[in-house]
Amino acid sequence: MIKLEHLTKRYKDTLAVDDLDFEVRPGVITGFLGPNGSGKSTTMRIILGLDHPTKGRAMVKGKRYGDLRAPLHEVGALLDAKALHPGRSARNHLRALASSNQIPLSRVEEVLEFAGIGSVANKKVGTFSLGMSQRLGIAGALLGDPEVLLFDEPVNGLDPEGIRWIRDLFRSLANEGRTVFVSSHLMSEMAVTADQIIVIGRGKFITQGSIDSLTATAKGTVFVRAANHQQLIAALATRGGVVSEVNDEGLSVSELTSDEIGQLAFDAGIAIYELTPQRASLEDVFMELTAGAVEYGSSGVRHES
Amino acid sequence: MSLNVTLGSVIRSEWLKFRTVRSSITGVLVTFILTIGLGALVTSLLRAHWDTTDAARRLTFDPVATSLVGIIFAQFAIGVIGSLFITSEYSSGSIRTTLAAVPNRVQLVFGKMIVLVTSMFVVCEVACFIAFLMGQAIFSGVVPTASLSNGTVLRAVIFAGVYLTLLSALAFSLGLILRQSAATISGFVSILLVLPLILAFLPSSWQDAAMRYLPNEMGHAMTSITPVAHDFGAWSALIVLFIYVVALFGVATTMMSRRDA
Numbered sequence: 001m002i003k004l005e006h007l008t009k010r011y012k013d014t015l016a017v018d019d020l021d022f023e024v025r026p027g028v029i030t031g032f033l034g035p036n037g038s039g040k041s042t043t044m045r046i047i048l049g050l051d052h053p054t055k056g057r058a059m060v061k062g063k064r065y066g067d068l069r070a071p072l073h074e075v076g077a078l079l080d081a082k083a084l085h086p087g088r089s090a091r092n093h094l095r096a097l098a099s100s101n102q103i104p105l106s107r108v109e110e111v112l113e114f115a116g117i118g119s120v121a122n123k124k125v126g127t128f129s130l131g132m133s134q135r136l137g138i139a140g141a142l143l144g145d146p147e148v149l150l151f152d153e154p155v156n157g158l159d160p161e162g163i164r165w166i167r168d169l170f171r172s173l174a175n176e177g178r179t180v181f182v183s184s185h186l187m188s189e190m191a192v193t194a195d196q197i198i199v200i201g202r203g204k205f206i207t208q209g210s211i212d213s214l215t216a217t218a219k220g221t222v223f224v225r226a227a228n229h230q231q232l233i234a235a236l237a238t239r240g241g242v243v244s245e246v247n248d249e250g251l252s253v254s255e256l257t258s259d260e261i262g263q264l265a266f267d268a269g270i271a272i273y274e275l276t277p278q279r280a281s282l283e284d285v286f287m288e289l290t291a292g293a294v295e296y297g298s299s300g301v302r303h304e305s
Numbered sequence: 306m307s308l309n310v311t312l313g314s315v316i317r318s319e320w321l322k323f324r325t326v327r328s329s330i331t332g333v334l335v336t337f338i339l340t341i342g343l344g345a346l347v348t349s350l351l352r353a354h355w356d357t358t359d360a361a362r363r364l365t366f367d368p369v370a371t372s373l374v375g376i377i378f379a380q381f382a383i384g385v386i387g388s389l390f391i392t393s394e395y396s397s398g399s400i401r402t403t404l405a406a407v408p409n410r411v412q413l414v415f416g417k418m419i420v421l422v423t424s425m426f427v428v429c430e431v432a433c434f435i436a437f438l439m440g441q442a443i444f445s446g447v448v449p450t451a452s453l454s455n456g457t458v459l460r461a462v463i464f465a466g467v468y469l470t471l472l473s474a475l476a477f478s479l480g481l482i483l484r485q486s487a488a489t490i491s492g493f494v495s496i497l498l499v500l501p502l503i504l505a506f507l508p509s510s511w512q513d514a515a516m517r518y519l520p521n522e523m524g525h526a527m528t529s530i531t532p533v534a535h536d537f538g539a540w541s542a543l544i545v546l547f548i549y550v551v552a553l554f555g556v557a558t559t560m561m562s563r564r565d566a
Contacts, residue, residue, distance in 0.1 A: 045566070048405050050565065051565040066409065069310065070308050070309050071406065071408055079401055079402075080398055083398025084397060085393060086397060087327050087328070092325040096319075096322045097318070097402065097406050100318035101310055102310075102314050103308070
């Protein structure tokens with residue numbers, strides 16, 4: 001279990017992590033979602049004791065990471081898959097990790113096979129593709145059979161088969177009662193991977209919940225097809241309805257529910273042919289949640305998709 | 306659970322890391338080639354030209370230092386080994402994996418230092434003894450030779466290896482502070498080559514007083530069988546160089562514990 005208590009990290013004049021305070025529970029996959037540069041990696045580095053927080057603290061199984069006697073037996077992490085000495089073989093990389101925590105070398109062979117890189121174990125990791133490096137990183141994370149696992153953008157560079165493998169792996173780890181904390185900047189990825197999602201932006205906590213609860217809170221639009229669109233637009237405007245899109249087919253209306261729109265049309269005597277609430281897409285929800293919290297947002301031009 | 310991270314387990318892990326990268330292996334080979342090869346070359350040339358060598362040079366001839374002349378070049382290879390042992394962890398980013406496995410940073414840097422110093426000590430002593438014995442064998446019959454049965458000679462040969470070992474520790478400590486291979490190696494080379502050049506511009510009385518504090522002069526003093534003018538004696542030079550290494554390593558370890566990885 002991971003617990004952040006008012007975790008804050010300041011680099012000179014930028015606040016990379018701003019008062020994060022949440023818990024990551026065992027038995028489920030928790031997604032850690034935010035745009036690039038929102039502080040996900042910094043948070044994970046602090047959890048692993050690599051960076052020192054400016055304020056607050058991060059606890060793993062009730063202890064600071066630095067106080068764990070044999071950290072690889074308790075926490076497995078994959079931060080940056082390419083952060084390996086390029087001249088060392090995969091097997092020797094894992095053996096060095098294993099021996100530091102007194103893990104038997106037979107375990108190295110087990111995780112190599114499990115990660116599907118047993119046949120390339122003697123190759124220098126500098127020759128590995130990003131996908132193979134990710135598998136090696138996951139092998140390293142599983143080395144000590146830890147109860148808590150952290151993965152920073154683990155699907156980057158994986159082929160579809162690898163992505164499927166990693167999702168199944170997370171699921172089985174969570175089903176075994178382990179704590180699985182996975183970061184991503186892609187909501188669509190989190191939607192199929194995670195049970196619980198924690199959203200941050202610019203280092204700040206934004207929201208937390210299941211995918212369903214997050215999409216439910218987001219504002220959707222309502223598609224309306226009516227006998228007279230001009231009259232309907234005028235009627236909607238009187239109640240604060242915003243028409244975001246008009247075409248021959250109909251209108252997309254936001255800020256009003258389908259009930260309210262139906263009542264308005266009835267009162268104005270406009271016949272309604274179709275009235276369909278549109279659920280916000282995952283990416284819409286994410287954009288809405290993190291609006292204003294994007295470090296490198298495109299200004300001026302909005303790309304409608 | 307008894308499966309803890311200990312200094313012993315850190316040493317085992319770091320020893321495996323040290324011997325499984327090419328830079329260490331290459332560095333050790335270069336150290337051997339420079340120490341033994343250059344020693345053999347210089348002693349052979351000296352033997353060939355001994356007949357025509359003038360009396361004054363014959364009088365100050367030091368068969369020990371001459372056979373160990375290769376260490377002047379090998380010290381740079383040693384510096385590279387010491388630097389890369391830590392800076393390659395920073396350049397590749399693997400320091401984060403290392404620290405996630407061994408969060409106690411003092412334990413980690415001591416483990417690394419023990420691995421480095423032990424392996425460098427063995428390598429450098431073997432290289433220096435081979436260079437010495439080969440040099441004396443080449444001299445024998447023509448040029449005056451030295452024998453290990455003489456205490457001063459034995460000390461000079463042992464100290465040559467100790468000098469190189471301490472330099473590897475110095476480079477490692479510098480690397481721990483600077484974290485970049487290029488900066489560390491140029492810093493190390495500057496200490497050995499540039500500092501003496503700067504001192505050469507000082508008035509000679511200052512020079513005489515300051516020169517002895519330079520690491521390269523300590524190497525000179527440690528490997529000479531006769532006292533070197535204006536330098537420390539062999540034992541004092543060893544102690545001062547050792548203090549440098551301990552001080553720099555102390556600063557490096559403190560900084561390592563406080564900084565973000």
